[in-house]
Amino acid sequence: MEIIVLVKEVLDPDLPPSKFSVDTKNNRVIPPEGIPPVISPYDAVAIEAALRIKEEAGGRITVVSLGNPSAEAVVRKALAMGADAGIVVSDPSFDLEDSYLAAHILTQTIRKIGKYDLILCGRQAVDWDRGVTGPIMAEYLAVPVATLARAIKVSDRSVRVERVLADGHETLEMDLPAIITVSNEFGQARIPSAWGVIKAVKEEIPVWSAKDIGAEDAQNKDNPGEGRLRRLYIPSYERKCEFLTGERPEELAAALVKKIYSRETASP
Amino acid sequence: MKVEEKLALNKYAPATQAHITVNKGLCADCDLRPCVYGCPADCFILKEDHVSFSYEGCLECGSCRIICPKGALQWAYPQGGFGICLQYG
Amino acid sequence: MTEKFDAIVVGGGPAGCASACVMAKSGLNVLLFERGQYAGAKNMWGGAFFGPQLKELFPNFREEAPVERFVTRHTFSFLTKKGSTTLDFKPAFSGPPSDNGFIVMRAKFDKWLAKKVEQAGAIVVTSMLVDDLLLDGGRVTGVRIGKEEFSSDAVILAEGVNGILAQKAGLCSGVSADNMKQGVKEVIALPKQTIEDRFNVNGSEGAAMEFVGSCTRGVPGGGFLYTNKESLSVGIVVELGALVKNRLKASDLLEEFKEYPDVARLIRGGKTVEYSAHLIPTGGLKMMPKLFSAGVLVAGDAAALVLGTGLILEGANFAMASGVAAAETVITAKKKNDFSETALRDYERLLREGFVLRDMHTFKETPRLLKNTRIYDLYPEVVFEVLENILENDGKPRTKAYKIAGKVIKTRVGFARLLSDLWAMRKMT
Numbered sequence: 001m002e003i004i005v006l007v008k009e010v011l012d013p014d015l016p017p018s019k020f021s022v023d024t025k026n027n028r029v030i031p032p033e034g035i036p037p038v039i040s041p042y043d044a045v046a047i048e049a050a051l052r053i054k055e056e057a058g059g060r061i062t063v064v065s066l067g068n069p070s071a072e073a074v075v076r077k078a079l080a081m082g083a084d085a086g087i088v089v090s091d092p093s094f095d096l097e098d099s100y101l102a103a104h105i106l107t108q109t110i111r112k113i114g115k116y117d118l119i120l121c122g123r124q125a126v127d128w129d130r131g132v133t134g135p136i137m138a139e140y141l142a143v144p145v146a147t148l149a150r151a152i153k154v155s156d157r158s159v160r161v162e163r164v165l166a167d168g169h170e171t172l173e174m175d176l177p178a179i180i181t182v183s184n185e186f187g188q189a190r191i192p193s194a195w196g197v198i199k200a201v202k203e204e205i206p207v208w209s210a211k212d213i214g215a216e217d218a219q220n221k222d223n224p225g226e227g228r229l230r231r232l233y234i235p236s237y238e239r240k241c242e243f244l245t246g247e248r249p250e251e252l253a254a255a256l257v258k259k260i261y262s263r264e265t266a267s268p
Numbered sequence: 269m270k271v272e273e274k275l276a277l278n279k280y281a282p283a284t285q286a287h288i289t290v291n292k293g294l295c296a297d298c299d300l301r302p303c304v305y306g307c308p309a310d311c312f313i314l315k316e317d318h319v320s321f322s323y324e325g326c327l328e329c330g331s332c333r334i335i336c337p338k339g340a341l342q343w344a345y346p347q348g349g350f351g352i353c354l355q356y357g
Numbered sequence: 358m359t360e361k362f363d364a365i366v367v368g369g370g371p372a373g374c375a376s377a378c379v380m381a382k383s384g385l386n387v388l389l390f391e392r393g394q395y396a397g398a399k400n401m402w403g404g405a406f407f408g409p410q411l412k413e414l415f416p417n418f419r420e421e422a423p424v425e426r427f428v429t430r431h432t433f434s435f436l437t438k439k440g441s442t443t444l445d446f447k448p449a450f451s452g453p454p455s456d457n458g459f460i461v462m463r464a465k466f467d468k469w470l471a472k473k474v475e476q477a478g479a480i481v482v483t484s485m486l487v488d489d490l491l492l493d494g495g496r497v498t499g500v501r502i503g504k505e506e507f508s509s510d511a512v513i514l515a516e517g518v519n520g521i522l523a524q525k526a527g528l529c530s531g532v533s534a535d536n537m538k539q540g541v542k543e544v545i546a547l548p549k550q551t552i553e554d555r556f557n558v559n560g561s562e563g564a565a566m567e568f569v570g571s572c573t574r575g576v577p578g579g580g581f582l583y584t585n586k587e588s589l590s591v592g593i594v595v596e597l598g599a600l601v602k603n604r605l606k607a608s609d610l611l612e613e614f615k616e617y618p619d620v621a622r623l624i625r626g627g628k629t630v631e632y633s634a635h636l637i638p639t640g641g642l643k644m645m646p647k648l649f650s651a652g653v654l655v656a657g658d659a660a661a662l663v664l665g666t667g668l669i670l671e672g673a674n675f676a677m678a679s680g681v682a683a684a685e686t687v688i689t690a691k692k693k694n695d696f697s698e699t700a701l702r703d704y705e706r707l708l709r710e711g712f713v714l715r716d717m718h719t720f721k722e723t724p725r726l727l728k729n730t731r732i733y734d735l736y737p738e739v740v741f742e743v744l745e746n747i748l749e750n751d752g753k754p755r756t757k758a759y760k761i762a763g764k765v766i767k768t769r770v771g772f773a774r775l776l777s778d779l780w781a782m783r784k785m786t
Contacts, residue, residue, distance in 0.1 A: 018277050018630065019355065034355050034465055035279060036395060191349070194502045197482045198388070271608045274543065274632035281394065302601035306534075308541045308608050308634035327634040328399060330519040334636075335534045335601055345521070348392045348502075349484030356544045356588070356631045357401040357463030 001059030001154060003050045004113065005083065006106060006121040006133070007043040009067050009074040012036070013126050017234070027232040039074040042122025044081075044189035046182040049152055050120050051082045051190070057154050060084045062113060066106055067096060072205050079200035080192035086203065087113075091210040094218060097128075097229065101218055103136035108213040110141065118159065119179045123148050134181040144174040150185035271310040275325040283350035286323045287343070288332070294340035295319055302335040328352055362388045362509040364687050365500055366479075367487045367522060369396030370463075371673045372657025373515030374470035375414060375680030376687075377479045383688050387479035388507065389471075390500070392486040397467030399517075401542060401633040404460045404583030404590040405565045408674035412456060414681070415473060419456055423465040425585035426563025428458035430556070433668065434619060435737035436570030436580070441619050442740050453561075460563050460583050462544075462590075487516070490526050490653065496696075497526060497652035510696050511652055511687045515680060518636045518658040520646065528655055529646030534598035536640025536661075536724070538578060538670075541607045542592030543615075545627035549587050555623055556584050567669060570737035572614045575730050576600050580614045582623060589624055591615060594637065594670065596728070607634070637672065639665045641724040642717050648708070649701040654683040664716050667727055667782075675713050682707035722784045731770075731778060739769050 011020065011031055019032040031037070039047075050061045063078040065071040066089045075086035089109050095101055110116060119141075124131030131147070138145035150169060151162035160173045164183050192200070210216045244259065246252040288311070301319055303312040309325045312332065328351055333343035345351070366377045369391030377389045393399045405428055411418050418424070434443040471481050491499040491506060499508035514523050518537075523529045556564040568580035578595035593611045600607060614620055638644060638661035645661045648654065656662070657676035664671045686704040690696050708714040746761045766775055 012279070014281050014353075015279055016276055019279060032355060034468070035353070191347075191484075194390070194482055194485050194505050194507070197485070198480055201480050201482075269612065269629060271632075274608075274629060277629060277631055278633070300601075302534075305601045305604055305606050306539070306597060308539060308606070310608070327632075329539065329634040329636050331534075331537075331539055331597055331634075331636060333519070334532055334537060335597060345392055345486055345519075348486035349394050351399075352633070353394050353398045354401060354464045354631065354633055356465070356585075356590075357397055357467070357633065 001053065001057045001118065002116045003053060003059055003061045004110060004116050004119045005043070005046050005050045005061060005063045005078065006119065007047065007063055007065045007074055007078055008040045008122075008125045008127075009037040009065060009071045010040045010125055010127040012038045013041065022232050022234055024231070024233055027229050029232070036073060037070065039077055040122050040125045040127070041189070042124060042126065042182065042184060044122075045184055045186050046120040046122045047078050047081055047083060048189040049149070049180075049182045049186055050118075053118070053152060053154055054082075059117075062087065064089060064106065064109055064113075066090070066094070066102055066109070069207060072207075075205050076200045076203070077192065079203050079205075080196040081190055082196060086205045088205055088207045089213065090207055091215075093210055093216075099130050099132045100136060103133050103140060105210075105213070105215050105218055106133065107137050107140040108215045109208065110137070112208070112213045117176045118154065119177070121179070121181050123181045123183045131181065134179050138179045141179070143177050143179060145179040145181070146172050146174060147181045148183045149180045150183055152180060152182075152186075271308075272325070275309060279353045279355060280324070281350045281353055282324060283346045285347065287346040287351070288321070288323045288326065289342040290319075290321050291340040291342075292318075294338045298338045298340065300337055302337065303332045303341070306331040306335045326351065362386050362507065363691055364388070364511045364513060365390070365507055365509040366513045366515060367500065368515035368517055368657070368659070369393070369471045369474070369481065369483070370400055370467055370515060370517060370657060370676065371470065372659075372676035372680035372683075373513065374467065374474050375410075375677040376513050376515060376656060376684040377474045377481075378414065378470075378477045379681050379684035380687055381474065381477035381479035383684075385688065385691060388509070389474060389479055389481045390485045390487050390502070391471065391481065391483045394484055395464075395468050396471035396481070396483065397464040400463040400467050401540070401635050402463055402673065403540065403542070403581045403592060403594070403670070404462075404585070405458055406461060406673050407458045407669070407671055409457060410674045410677040410681075414677065421469070423461060423469050424561075425460045425462060426558070427454035427456060427561050428460060428565045429454045429558060429562040430564040431458075432564065432566045434566065434568045434570070435740050436568050436572050436617055436619065437738045437741045438571050439738075439745075440741055441570070441617070442737070442744060443619075458565070460565065460585060460590075462585060487522060490522055492526075495651060497650070510691060511654065511701075513680070513683050513687070514653060514655045514659050515657045515676070516659050518638050520655070520659040523646055523655050523659050526650065526653060528648075528650060528653070532638070532640070532644060534601065535596065535728075536638065536644040537597045538594050538637040538639045539597045539600065539607050539634065540592055540594045540637055541611050541634045542590055542632070543611065543629045544585070544588050544590055544631040545624050546588045546630045547624070547627040551626070552584050552587070552589070558584065568614070568619070569733060571734065572617060573610060573733055574603070574605055575734045576603055576605060576610075577728055577730065577733060579733075580620070582620060588630065589627060591620065591624060596639070597636070599728075599730075637670060638663050639670065639724055639727075641665070642721045643724070645717070649686075649698065649704050651698045651701070652696050654686060654701060654704050656680045656683045662713060662717070664720055665723060665727060666720055667723060675716075678711055678713050679708060682711065682713070726781050726784065729778060729781070731774075735770060739765055742769065
C-alpha cells in the first residue's frame with residue numbers, strides 16, 4: 001500500500017490571540033517571532049491514520065508539505081511519528097492562499113511521485129478552515145474522494161470509510177486509488193518516540209520547486225471562481241451591561257424586547 | 269493587572285494530564301498554606317475552608333514542591349512538549 | 358535500537374548546550390534532550406549575562422547571537438516609600454560597548470545555543486522529558502524516557518534548578534525554600550525609540566537596573582529592570598522561604614514595584630506581553646549537591662552554581678563554565694575509557710582551577726549575610742533620610758553632613774548594630 005499524506009504547517013493554534021497581529025494593508029497574519037509553526041492538527045490525525053493502515057496492511061508512507069522551506073520541520077515531525085519519506089514543495093512563485101492553486105501544485109507533485117494507492121489529508125487546515133484541497137485534487141486526479149473520515153478500513157483494491165455526519169455517520173466503499181480527508185474523530189495523533197525523532201533528524205528531505213514538478217505555469221492557471229480574500233482583521237468584541245427599569249415584569253419584558261430589536265443591539 | 273490576565277498572555281501547550289496532583293486529605297490538614305503565597309501563577313486559591321487547585325496556568329517554577337509542608341503535593345514536569353512555552357523568557 | 362552514545366545531556370539551557378557543544382566539537386557522539394518544544398521554551402531570567410564565557414565558546418557571538426542590547430549603564434537603587442537613592446554607573450566608552458555584559462531573552466538565546474549544538478554535530482531532541490536515569494550497580498549508564506532507554510558512557514545533568522534527576526540519583530537530598538529565590542517577571546513591549554529616549558541609551562546600548570528596599574517589603578531580594586530591543590524586562594526576585602513566612606506573594610510585590618515612581622515612569626504606556634516565573638538556587642556552596650558520581654555529572658542550576666554577591670545574581674556564566682568543565686572531564690574520561698567516580702573527579706578540579714568554585718568559596722558566607730532584613734527595609738530608609746536632611750533647606754542654620762548622618766543612624770539603627778552589620782558585610786561583597 002503506497003500512502004501519501006499531505007500536511008500543512010500552520011500558526012500554532014494554541015497561541016493566545018495577543019501573540020499575533022494582522023497586517024491589514026497586505027491582508028496577512030504577522031506570525032509571532034520565535035514561536036515555530038506546527039503541523040495542522042487534522043493533518044497529524046491523517047498521519048496517524050496512515051500509520052495505522054500501514055501497521056495493518058503494510059506499505060510505505062510519503063509525507064508531502066506544500067509551503068515555505070520551513071515546512072521541513074513539520075515533515076520531520078511526521079517522519080518522527082513513523083512516516084517513511086518526506087518531501088517539501090516550495091517555490092517563491094507559489095501563491096499559497098489559493099486552494100485551487102494549492103490543489104494543482106499538489107496534484108503535479110503526486111504525478112511526479114507516480115504510484116499511489118491512497119492519499120490522506122486532514123479534513124481542513126486550521127488556518128483557513130476551507131477543507132477543499134482534497135476534493136479539488138480528487139477532481140484533478142479523477143479519483144474518488146471521501147471527506148471527514150472517522151474510520152478507514154482498506155482491503156485489497158478498495159477502501160471502506162466511515163464519514164462523520166451532523167447527526168451520525170455513513171459508510172462508503174470506494175475503489176483505490178482514492179483520496180480521504182480525515183476528521184479528528186478518527187483518534188489522537190501519536191506523540192513521536194524519542195528514537196523516532198533521532199532517526200528523523202538524520203533523514204534527507206528534498207525540496208521540490210515549481211520546475212521540479214512542472215508547475216511553472218501555476219500562477220497563470222485559471223482560478224475557477226474561488227472567493228478572494230478582501231479584508232483580514234481581528235474582530236473586536238464589546239460587552240455592555242445595562243439594567244432595564246420598570247415596575248412590573250410585563251413592563252420589563254416589553255422593554256427587553258424593544259431593546260433586543262433596537263438598532264443599538266442588533267448585530268451589524 | 270491580575271495574575272490570570274497575565275497568564276492569558278502566555279502560550280501554553282495544554283497537557284491532558286495534570287503534572288501536579290494534590291492529596292486532598294493531607295492538604296486539608298494544613299493551616300499554613302504556603303502554596304497560596306508561593307505560587308506565582310495563583311494555581312492554589314484559598315476557598316473558605318480549603319485550597320482549590322488547578323494546573324493549567326502553571327509556570328513550572330517548582331516553588332510549590334519545595335514549600336508544601338505536608339508532602340501533599342506530587343510534582344513533576346509536564347510531559348515533554350507540553351505546558352508553558354515562553355516566547356521571550 | 359541499540360546505538361550507544363558517548364554522552365547524553367539532559368537540558369538545553371546554557372549549561373547543557375555549552376557541554377554538548379564542547380563534546381560534539383571534540384568528536385564525541387552526543388545526544389541532548391530538552392523538555393520544551395524548543396530550547397528556551399521553559400527558561401527565563403532577569404536579563405543579562407556577565408562574563409567572557411560566551412565569547413570563549415562562540416567568538417562570533419556578537420554577530421550571530423540574538424543579543425538584545427549590550428549593558429552600558431548599570432544602576433543600583435535603594436527604594437523607600439518616600440523616594441529613592443540611586444547609584445548610576447556609566448563608563449565612558451569609545452567604540453563598541455563591551456561584550457562582557459549583554460542582555461538576552463532566554464527563549465531566543467537558548468534556541469540559538471541549541472542551533473550551535475546541532476551545528477557542532479550533536480543530536481538535539483526537543484519535547485522530550487527524561488523520566489529517569491538508568492543505573493547499573495550504582496553507575497549511571499543512560500536515561501529512560503517512557504519505555505525507551507538510551508545508553509551512554511556519561512550523562513550530564515543540566516536539568517535546571519529543580520534537579521529532579523539529580524535527586525533521583527541521590528546526588529542531592531532536596532532543597533529548602535530558604536535557599537531558593539523566586540523570580541517573577543513581565544516583558545513589557547515599548548517602541549525602540551521610546552526605550553532609547555527614556556534610558557538614555559543608543560543603538561545597541563542598554564541599561565541594567567537593580568533595586569533593593571521597600572519593594573520586597575522586608576523579604577530578602579530586590580527588583581530589576583532590563584532594556585531589551587523593543588521591550589523591558591521588569592521583575593522581582595525574593596527569597597521563597599521568607600516570602601511565604603510573611604504571607605506575601607511575588608505577583609503582588611511585582612505589581613507594587615511597577616507602581617514605584619522610579620519604575621512607573623520607565624514602563625509607562627508599555628503593554629505586557631508575557632509573564633513568567635522561575636526559581637534561583639541562591640544557597641551557595643552550602644546547598645551544592647554532589648557534583649558527580651560514576652557515569653554522571655551535574656552542571657548549572659541543577660548544581661546550584663549561582664553566585665549572589667549582593668549586587669547581582671550570576672548564573673548563566675557559571676552554568677556555561679560548569680558545562681564546559683563537565684564536557685572536558687567526559688572527553689578525558691572517554692580517552693581513558695574510564696567513567697568511574699574517581700575518573701570524573703577531574704570535574705571538581707577543573708571547577709576549582711577556574712572561577713566557578715573559587716567564586717563560590719570567596720562568597721560562601723554571602724547567602725547567610727544577605728538574609729539580614731535590615732538591608733531591605735532599614736538601610737535604604739536611612740540612606741534616604743540622611744540625604745533628605747542634608748539636601749533640605751528649611752531656612753534654619755545648616756548642620757554638617759556627618760552630624761546629620763550620625764543623628765539619623767543613632768536614632769534609626771544604633772551605632773553598635775551598624776558596626777556589626779558592616780563588619781559582617783565586609784565578608785559579603
